[in-house]
Amino acid sequence: MQDEAVPGAGTWTEGVLDVLIYLVIAADLCTVEPLHYGTFRLVDAAGRLAGVLADSGVSDDRPWIRQLRDQISADKELIMHDPPAFERFLHASAALVADRVIADRAKRSAPTGET
Amino acid sequence: MSRPEELQPDDVLLEEMSRRRVTRQFLDQPVPSAAITQILRAAYWAPRAGNRRIHHFLVIRDADTIAGLRPFAPGILGLPAALVVISTDLDLAREQNVQISRDRNGWIDVGTEMLSMMLAAQALGLGSCPATSFSQAAVAKVLMFPPSLRPELILQIGYPATEPVRRGQGPAYPASPPHTDWERIGHSGPAAEHPGHA
Numbered sequence: 001m002q003d004e005a006v007p008g009a010g011t012w013t014e015g016v017l018d019v020l021i022y023l024v025i026a027a028d029l030c031t032v033e034p035l036h037y038g039t040f041r042l043v044d045a046a047g048r049l050a051g052v053l054a055d056s057g058v059s060d061d062r063p064w065i066r067q068l069r070d071q072i073s074a075d076k077e078l079i080m081h082d083p084p085a086f087e088r089f090l091h092a093s094a095a096l097v098a099d100r101v102i103a104d105r106a107k108r109s110a111p112t113g114e115t
Numbered sequence: 116m117s118r119p120e121e122l123q124p125d126d127v128l129l130e131e132m133s134r135r136r137v138t139r140q141f142l143d144q145p146v147p148s149a150a151i152t153q154i155l156r157a158a159y160w161a162p163r164a165g166n167r168r169i170h171h172f173l174v175i176r177d178a179d180t181i182a183g184l185r186p187f188a189p190g191i192l193g194l195p196a197a198l199v200v201i202s203t204d205l206d207l208a209r210e211q212n213v214q215i216s217r218d219r220n221g222w223i224d225v226g227t228e229m230l231s232m233m234l235a236a237q238a239l240g241l242g243s244c245p246a247t248s249f250s251q252a253a254v255a256k257v258l259m260f261p262p263s264l265r266p267e268l269i270l271q272i273g274y275p276a277t278e279p280v281r282r283g284q285g286p287a288y289p290a291s292p293p294h295t296d297w298e299r300i301g302h303s304g305p306a307a308e309h310p311g312h313a
Contacts, residue, residue, distance in 0.1 A: 018186040019186070
């Protein structure tokens, strides 16, 4: 995989490294912060990783990653004022990822030439 | 939302306080130095325990520095145009006889400085958001702090990307603010305008 520059986001490797840093720091913070923050940090990290993948173009054949990034960006702050809606958003995100990955795998395992 | 009758039209500060919201997403637009200076003056005006000054304020507006700091500070969700890092200056604390390991007032003073700056930012048409979700050790290293500086809070400042919305916290002017009692526990409102003289 090429380490190509992403406008406004450094290189692909730097973007992934930022997510790695975020996860390590968030794990440390989870020892002192409110318990429900852990869920938020995980999905925020997922959104950041989806953003790196989408912006770098390495996932152009998986448009759902961009959709996931946008959905997380739009709904993650529900945790601040509507916890039940935040949980529904998490469930929907998990279902989205499962549906799309299953579809991707089926597409890739299909015999060559088959539509 | 309607304003209680007892408030006069010139109660600008009260109105601004009721309208203030945390801003997490910012426009890619620089904040002028004059505005930052005014916000720092607001922190200077903030009340402090014993009138002491043991906090240091670092202004960061360099976009690369902010982007580089962001993964170390999960509380920074967007990309603010400016940061003000409030730190305890351990040298100043020692000079002012503060027993820093036992002190209970430092955090309160961080809070008064923070809110003064947030209200000043609001008055200047700016949005702000405090972040304490960061690794103090990591942020100190990334910003190359001397051992005498301990970062306590990062205030994000910038022009709001969206209009702040009041969500899920009840009315702006509640008749009786929640979790509040008068005179003794269990009495949630004033019995009379002049208790003991009614």
